[in-house]
Amino acid sequence: MESEDDFKEFIINGDKKFVPHLSIDCVIFGFHNNLLKVLLLKWGKIDGWSLPGGHVLRGENVEDSAYRILKERTGLTEIYLQQFKTFGKPKRTGNALELLFKSSGVNTNIKSWLLDRFISIGYYALVDFSKVMPTADWLSEKCAWHDINKIPPMLFDHNEIVEEALKSLKFAIYHQPLGYNLLPERFTLPQLQKMYETILNKKLDRRNFQKKILSLGILNRLEERMKIGPHRSPFVYSYNKEKYEAALKEGISFSF
Amino acid sequence: MESEDDFKEFIINGDKKFVPHLSIDCVIFGFHNNLLKVLLLKWGKIDGWSLPGGHVLRGENVEDSAYRILKERTGLTEIYLQQFKTFGKPKRTGNALELLFKSSGVNTNIKSWLLDRFISIGYYALVDFSKVMPTADWLSEKCAWHDINKIPPMLFDHNEIVEEALKSLKFAIYHQPLGYNLLPERFTLPQLQKMYETILNKKLDRRNFQKKILSLGILNRLEERMKIGPHRSPFVYSYNKEKYEAALKEGISFSF
DNA sequence: CCAAAAGTGTTTAAAATACACCCATGC
DNA sequence: GCATGGGTGTATTTTAAACACTTTTGG
Numbered sequence: 001m002e003s004e005d006d007f008k009e010f011i012i013n014g015d016k017k018f019v020p021h022l023s024i025d026c027v028i029f030g031f032h033n034n035l036l037k038v039l040l041l042k043w044g045k046i047d048g049w050s051l052p053g054g055h056v057l058r059g060e061n062v063e064d065s066a067y068r069i070l071k072e073r074t075g076l077t078e079i080y081l082q083q084f085k086t087f088g089k090p091k092r093t094g095n096a097l098e099l100l101f102k103s104s105g106v107n108t109n110i111k112s113w114l115l116d117r118f119i120s121i122g123y124y125a126l127v128d129f130s131k132v133m134p135t136a137d138w139l140s141e142k143c144a145w146h147d148i149n150k151i152p153p154m155l156f157d158h159n160e161i162v163e164e165a166l167k168s169l170k171f172a173i174y175h176q177p178l179g180y181n182l183l184p185e186r187f188t189l190p191q192l193q194k195m196y197e198t199i200l201n202k203k204l205d206r207r208n209f210q211k212k213i214l215s216l217g218i219l220n221r222l223e224e225r226m227k228i229g230p231h232r233s234p235f236v237y238s239y240n241k242e243k244y245e246a247a248l249k250e251g252i253s254f255s256f
Numbered sequence: 257m258e259s260e261d262d263f264k265e266f267i268i269n270g271d272k273k274f275v276p277h278l279s280i281d282c283v284i285f286g287f288h289n290n291l292l293k294v295l296l297l298k299w300g301k302i303d304g305w306s307l308p309g310g311h312v313l314r315g316e317n318v319e320d321s322a323y324r325i326l327k328e329r330t331g332l333t334e335i336y337l338q339q340f341k342t343f344g345k346p347k348r349t350g351n352a353l354e355l356l357f358k359s360s361g362v363n364t365n366i367k368s369w370l371l372d373r374f375i376s377i378g379y380y381a382l383v384d385f386s387k388v389m390p391t392a393d394w395l396s397e398k399c400a401w402h403d404i405n406k407i408p409p410m411l412f413d414h415n416e417i418v419e420e421a422l423k424s425l426k427f428a429i430y431h432q433p434l435g436y437n438l439l440p441e442r443f444t445l446p447q448l449q450k451m452y453e454t455i456l457n458k459k460l461d462r463r464n465f466q467k468k469i470l471s472l473g474i475l476n477r478l479e480e481r482m483k484i485g486p487h488r489s490p491f492v493y494s495y496n497k498e499k500y501e502a503a504l505k506e507g508i509s510f511s512f
Numbered sequence: 513c514c515a516a517a518a519g520t521g522t523t524t525a526a527a528a529t530a531c532a533c534c535c536a537t538g539c
Numbered sequence: 540g541c542a543t544g545g546g547t548g549t550a551t552t553t554t555a556a557a558c559a560c561t562t563t564t565g566g
Contacts, residue, residue, distance in 0.1 A: 088318025
């Protein structure tokens with residue numbers, strides 16, 4: 001969406017291009033400064049935040065729509081993506097779009113497909129924070145990361161969607177390795193532990209954590225150490241991609 | 257759907273009543289004779305089986321639609337229901353509906369909303385086999401239980417949907433008690449074990465299984481024994497509803 | 513009396529947990 | 540030299556796994 005004309009065309013004729021009544025919302029997780037982050041959009045024409053989302057092109061695979069939307073907002077194509085729930089309450093979008101129409105100078109008597117009811121398919125994505133280029137557009141004045149614990153009240157039912165995504169992520173971390181998608185290529189065990197602690201929302205014992213995570217055999221310890229701060233430098237690790245993929249496929253079982 | 261007139265009205269004007277492009281498919285699991293069963297519909301006008309499904313009324317909560325559909329097919333209202341995945345491949349319904357239209361004597365040049373692309377929300381349900389009244393209708397000549405291992409090739413992508421439902425169920429059984437929904441009120445430990453073995457698709461040790469399941473403290477052993485066959489009679493158990501609900505909420509962790 | 517299935521407990525192995533001291537670094 | 544955070548191993552407890560004999564019942 002790059003201009004007012006685009007927007008008007010979208011309001012009036014969007015349903016020729018997109019499947020009506022159906023939307024996609026993406027909860028994009030990143031990890032930075034030992035904090036779990038979510039990428040949100042600040043709307044320009046009305047006051048409020050929302051998840052990045054979009055619609056499914058007629059003829060497009062739903063999963064491909066999610067990848068397309070993620071590409072638009074992050075610039076990334078290789079992304080870990082997981083469908084987690086579909087949201088279908090009849091009043092879930094409230095009247096935010098009517099307000100948007102008013103604020104954008106669109107005739108509110110117009111009968112737009114956008115004012116119909118929408119069912120939204122929720123996907124969460126795990127991305128390398130450092131590689132993301134948050135990208136706003138004509139409709140959104142900002143695209144920015146928020147701490148998972150400092151998420152503002154959002155439009156529609158998007159706070160609920162984030163809650164559910166986090167719940168799914170928490171569940172997933174017991175059965176899959178996840179670090180490959182959220183951390184940069186080279187990272188330290190303390191960082192990885194912080195990632196686990198943030199997602200699980202609890203403290204873990206350092207020694208037991210290392211024992212468990214190393215016993216999976218999916219990590220390579222590099223010669224290098226990371227020089228950070230007035231203390232001993234931690235070792236740098238990277239994932240062994242093959243063994244990581246194998247663990248993903250087989251499934252693992254953490255206890256924590 | 258009770259008559260040809262109903263059907264024609266549905267084809268032509270269904271989208272006034274229902275949300276277009278969106279459907280619901282239900283994988284209804286039951287347990288009988290120590291076998292896991294799924295309730296399927298045999299179509300009357302064309303040859304083929306499918307999952308029971310339906311559409312979302314405009315204004316209706318999606319979850320309520322699933323309950324409504326389940327009520328129609330089983331007669332039951334109190335059902336354990338779980339959304340598990342949404343299916344959105346563009347060609348997922350194939351050309352089965354065109355064939356149905358032809359076989360039903362509907363003009364195939366008609367532009368029906370039903371011939372559009374559909375995205376389907378998958379729910380699985382767990383029901384007490386003995387309480388279900390499988391109900392067919394004008395479109396379906398049969399509504400019948402099938403062994404999970406003897407499911408015929410189905411219309412649309414319904415075989416894939418059953419696979420995914422089973423995968424989700426398998427996953428769930430490691431974290432929740434499930435027997436309350438699938439077994440009759442009074443049952444034996446061997447029955448319960450068979451249920452677990454069927455869902456997990458593996459044999460379990462009798463003694464270890466009983467230790468584990470009893471240690472949850474959600475079962476009551478009744479005085480009674482069940483007299484079945486030329487051998488020792490097993491004890492009858494029932495669930496302690498309160499403790500069962502608590503275990504559901506807390507979540508449990510089975511290892512098997 | 514025989515076949516078929518259910519009841520029951522102990523021993524062993526594996527996994528999770530709890531826990532403390534020393535080391536490297538920057539200021 | 541001191542504060543901060545990282546590296547490392549062992550002992551204990553808990554949990555899972557392996558395993559066999561006796562009892563009941565119908566035919």
